[in-house]
Amino acid sequence: MMRRLSAFNLAALCAGLAFLYLPIVILIVYSFNASRLVAVWGGWSTHWYAELINDTPLLAAAFVSLRVAAIAASAATVLGTLAAVALTRFGRFRGRLSFASMIYAPLVMPEVITGLSMLLLFVAVSIDRGFWTLVVAHTTMAMCFVTVIVQSRLVDFDVSLEEAAMDLGAPPARTFLSVTLPLILPAVAASWMLAFALSLDDLVIASFTTGPGATTLPIRIYSEVRLGVSPEMNAVCSLMVGVVGVAVIAASLLTKLGAARGAPARV
């Protein structure tokens, strides 16, 4: 069969990508609009970006978000990778089904429910909500995504390499550290970045689980956006698109690198 795009397929691709990207492009273009009014194009300007530096609450919120995302992503990567190893290498252990269910359910669970249930847990054990409750909530949400990504890497991985190491007398822990981990490292790094992006982006779970003193960037943006569009918000959002975009492209390059390096030697 010929690998050539028919006119219809080409149109579908172009329209689909335009639909996905045009709104973001418009947002970025407007962030450089010198005029405060959307309807008026006042020429190119970086004025709104310069304004941001004086917006102390916004910068503080961004700093909280970055710290939460870094800690939560790290914890989620460790927990998620352990879970992935358990699911792919331990066969059918007792409680595997409920374990797997708890991994896959949070992927689709509406965030309002996850957020509400987390909050009620913290209230029930009377822990004050704030920075650390937020970290715990984001770790739980993100670890399931990590598990799915690392698991897919572990599944199409050449198990004979691990078997060889163990036949040569390496204990399981040693095998994992010197054979398995280096091979899945790109996937692990990629999932860290994706967990970071997820945490940085979350509004709903954060609103439920955070407390005074730990306002995150999305919470801040949300409270401003409810009042309407402003050029400062266009600038903040464009910056966030830039940061997350770079992280995701880096993550996907890493995964590709990993796929090329650790591909099972099928003859």
Next chain:
Amino acid sequence: MKSTQRSWLAKLVVGVPYAWLIAFFFVPFLIVVKISLSQTAIAQPPYTPVLDLSAGWGGIVGFFAGLSFDNYVFLGSDPLYVLSYGKSVEIAALSTAMLLVIGYPIAYAMTRAPRRLQPVLLLLVILPFWTAFLIRIYAWINILQHDGPLNQLLLALHLVGEPPVWLSTNTAVYIGIVYSYLPFMVLPLYATLEKLDESLLEAAADLGCPRWRAFWLVTLPLSAPGVVAGALLCFIPAVGEFVIPDLLGGSRTAMIGQTIWTEFFANKDWPTASAVAVVLVCLLVTPIVVFQHQTMRSAEQGR
């Protein structure tokens, strides 16, 4: 790893994430169920009864005696909640249908593209999925507002005489959901279509089957797992969606995610918010179980 070699280390590998999920995913859910059976109270925490283990057996008995189904009776009797559930399911189902119609041609076209272009296309579809959800909705407020680019374009093309109102309408909610969830639909569809054995289509062509019929009789049925996965991945979270209807939708009928949010943050009625959440999970339990089953199967087969 052989089971004979399973040491305390192996137990730790399973045990730590398992314990974490039980503590922070499963137990919280039990607490939601428990609070949905409680009454609102002007206290901290704002519900009663509170389990008081220091009172011994009497405390436990008193705790269970204090639970009631009043909140559920209240939900059923107030049309506000029933309408909210109805609207959420309707919007989620219609959006999922639209997503299928829009997403299928895109996923199909991706598999037809030259092999070396496919990773790039895949990345282009994934990228917006990770790019700040809130911001992508915000971008649409920019576009849809009264004097925004969409209305300017429509006016310039003389398609409308008066600028139409987009924000605070159901149309805006559909646009928002379709826009945000499109990658969730395209990715599973692409994954199944990509694995499709092309010799089947060649065989159909050799036997004189026209291409559209081959698509209908071969491609479409074989892509069913992708269709189901994509539809569930969009439908389940869309039912509970909060941000999109809140920022783009009208205030007349709230979707159920907004109802939980209002009960909790504005009305401070935690037991009712919990009951609304429990009913929502009951509505979604069948699609969630089907989704888990499929994910588990595909995860174990590898891609």
